[in-house]
Each structure stands twice: as C-alpha cells, then as structure tokens.
Amino acid sequence: MKVSYWYNNRDIRIEEVPTPAPGPGEMLVKVISCGICGSDIVEWYRLPRAPLVQGHEVGAEVVAVGGSVKGFKPGDRVFIAPKVPCGKCFYCVRGHFPQCTEVKERLPGGFAEYILVPPALVENGTYLLPETVTYDQGTFIEPLACVVRAQRLAGIKKEDSVMVIGCGMAGLLHVKLAKAKGCNVTAVDVNRTKLDYATRSGADLVIDAADDVAGRLIAETGKKADVVLLCTAAQQALEQTWKCVDKGGVIVLFAVPGPDKNVVVPVNDFWMKEITILTSYYCGPPDIAEAMRLIESGDIVVDDLITHRLALDDIAQGFRLVSDGRESVKVIIKPHDRSADG
Numbered sequence: 237m238k239v240s241y242w243y244n245n246r247d248i249r250i251e252e253v254p255t256p257a258p259g260p261g262e263m264l265v266k267v268i269s270c271g272i273c274g275s276d277i278v279e280w281y282r283l284p285r286a287p288l289v290q291g292h293e294v295g296a297e298v299v300a301v302g303g304s305v306k307g308f309k310p311g312d313r314v315f316i317a318p319k320v321p322c323g324k325c326f327y328c329v330r331g332h333f334p335q336c337t338e339v340k341e342r343l344p345g346g347f348a349e350y351i352l353v354p355p356a357l358v359e360n361g362t363y364l365l366p367e368t369v370t371y372d373q374g375t376f377i378e379p380l381a382c383v384v385r386a387q388r389l390a391g392i393k394k395e396d397s398v399m400v401i402g403c404g405m406a407g408l409l410h411v412k413l414a415k416a417k418g419c420n421v422t423a424v425d426v427n428r429t430k431l432d433y434a435t436r437s438g439a440d441l442v443i444d445a446a447d448d449v450a451g452r453l454i455a456e457t458g459k460k461a462d463v464v465l466l467c468t469a470a471q472q473a474l475e476q477t478w479k480c481v482d483k484g485g486v487i488v489l490f491a492v493p494g495p496d497k498n499v500v501v502p503v504n505d506f507w508m509k510e511i512t513i514l515t516s517y518y519c520g521p522p523d524i525a526e527a528m529r530l531i532e533s534g535d536i537v538v539d540d541l542i543t544h545r546l547a548l549d550d551i552a553q554g555f556r557l558v559s560d561g562r563e564s565v566k567v568i569i570k571p572h573d574r575s576a577d578g
C-alpha cells in the first residue's frame with residue numbers, strides 16, 4: 237500500500253509498504269477521506285516526531301477485522317479518533333480528557349491507503365458514521381469536536397457577542413457553531429476570501445484585520461466582545477485579541493504563536509476588568525459525540541468548506557495549499573482516487 241511520510245512541509249515522500257494484516261483485536265480500514273488539519277502544517281509541533289505519517293481527520297471503511305473484534309465488520313463506514321483517553325486517571329475523571337496520562341496508542345496516520353487500527357482504538361475510539369454522513373463530512377468530526385469543547389469551556393450562550401479571529405477551517409467552524417447557538421458573531425481575517433466564507437458561514441459582521449478592529453467592533457455592536465476566539469498563530473492577531481474582549485469577558489486561545497515567540501499579556505488591565513484567558517487544545521469523547529450529532533442533524537453544514545479533494549500522490553500540493561492558506565479552506569486527501577495528472 238502507499239503511505240506518505242512527512243519530513244517537513246516541503247518534503248513529503250510517498251512510499252510503498254506491505255499492507256498490514258490485523259492481529260487479535262485489531263482492524264484494517266481503507267482510508268476513503270482524510271482532511272489536512274491546520275495543526276498538520278505547524279512544524280514546531282510536528283517536527284520532533286518526523287518522519288511521520290500524518291492525518292487524523294479520517295473517514296474510512298472497515299476491510300478486515302482480527303479475532304475477538306466485536307461491533308465492527310467489513311463494509312462498516314467509520315470515523316476513528318486519533319487517540320482515546322483512559323477515562324480513569326486523575327485528568328479524565330475531571331473531564332480533562334486531552335490531558336490523560338494513560339494514552340498508550342495513537343492511530344497511525346490517515347495519509348495512507350490503509351490504517352491498522354490498534355485494539356484500544358477499535359474498542360473505544362471507533363464510531364460508526366451515521367448513514368447520512370458522508371466520508372468527507374466525517375473528516376470534520378474531529379476538528380468540530382475541538383471547536384465544541386472550546387466553546388463549552390468558554391461558556392458561550394445565546395445572544396453572546398462572539399469574535400472569531402482567523403477564519404481558516406477551525407475559525408469558520410467556530411463561526412458556524414456560535415451562530416447555531418444564537419450568538420452575534422464577528423469574524424476577523426487578513427484575507428478577503430476568508431471573510432467571504434465567514435459571511436456565508438453566518439457571521440453578522442466581518443472586519444479586515446488591517447482595519448481598526450476594536451474600533452469597528454464597538455462602532456457596529458456597541459461594545460467589545462463577550463468571547464474572543466483566537467484561531468490563528470499570527471502574533472498581531474493575539475494583540476488584537478487583547479484589545480477586543482469586553483469587561484468580564486473570555487479569551488480562548490484555540491491557536492497560539494510558536495514557542496520562540498514572546499507574548500506580553502496585559503495582566504494589570506485584565507485583572508481590573510476580570511478577563512479570563514482559556515486555552516483549548518483538543519477534545520474528548522463527549523465532544524466527538526456532540527460533533528457527530530451536529531453534522532448528522534444538519535445543524536452544522538460542512539460541505540461548503542471543502543475547497544479541494546486530492547489524490548495521495550498530490551499530498552505535497554495539499555500541504556502547500558494549507559500552508560499558503562489563501563485559496564483553500566478544507567483540503568481532503570482521497571488515497572484511493574487517481575491523481576489528476578495520472
């Protein structure tokens with residue numbers, strides 16, 4: 237089978253390896269769709285584990301199951317979480333699933349023709365896709381689950397004024413979810429195309445990041461935002477974030493600048509204004525269930541965010557598109573489709 241090894245964003249190599257056979261408790265799945273996540277292109281985050289088979293937004297079909305596997309059979313359409321928390325440790329018991337200390341197995345990357353799913357993930361990390369949810373839609377389950385969790389932690393509720401800074405795939409899912417909750421949503425980006433996507437995703441107000449963002453927000457909505465969701469690693473955007481949150485408000489760092497960046501937080505001002513800063517990094521099983529429900533019910537429509545579908549042979553182009561960010565929102569790799577240029 238073909239597998240793609242990621243060395244860095246400009247060096248991705250397709251290699252032929254033997255297709256594995258499932259042992260006891262394991263399952264072999266055929267990857268039909270796998271999304272490129274914004275975090276896949278973050279080199280400071282991924283390089284320590286390179287070369288690496290990336291891809292954690294998977295829609296797949298079961299092709300073979302090992303002995304003792306119950307609950308799945310060849311032909312089943314599934315989504316598989318990249319890792320599963322134990323549910324028993326100090327962190328899991330408190331619902332802090334992303335910090336589980338007992339995660340032993342990760343899903344091998346989905347930028348490959350097949351994945352051998354390890355037993356722990358067969359047991360607790362594999363979900364049958366509802367009949368009406370396509371494989372391509374299935375690639376949104378994991379990113380939407382992360383969005384669901386971040387908004388839950390922030391306590392976002394109906395009629396809140398919510399600002400989303402950075403309108404890539406994650407930012408646009410934040411816009412859609414906040415609208416579905418009945419919020420008043422403002423979206424900010426440097427790119428006009430992304431702002432058009434934000435408008436189509438339901439944003440009530442869009443602001444070019446080069447403008448006086450806080451000034452426009454106040455002029456149009458009467459005040460600053462109750463919740464600001466930072467969805468880009470750009471440092472200037474982080475500085476905008478500080479300026480756009482209202483008194484008593486919440487900032488969610490859904491994305492952050494790299495580890496080499498020094499960030500100055502206006503803590504004195506925030507102390508007096510009682511502003512909360514939260515981080516949100518990943519999701520847990522309840523968020524995955526909620527994301528599946530939102531997609532199945534049509535409360536969150538995701539198809540309009542898909543801009544590119546590429547063969548595995550064209551994965552380098554996919555990483556270029558996502559790194560550049562100007563023309564693409566959601567790029568999906570289809571490992572069993574043929575490359576456009578043969």
Ligand SMILES: [Zn+2]
Pocket residue numbers: 273274275292378379
């Ligand atoms: Zn992701």
Ligand SMILES: [Zn+2]
Pocket residue numbers: 321322323324325326327328329335336337338
């Ligand atoms: Zn745990």
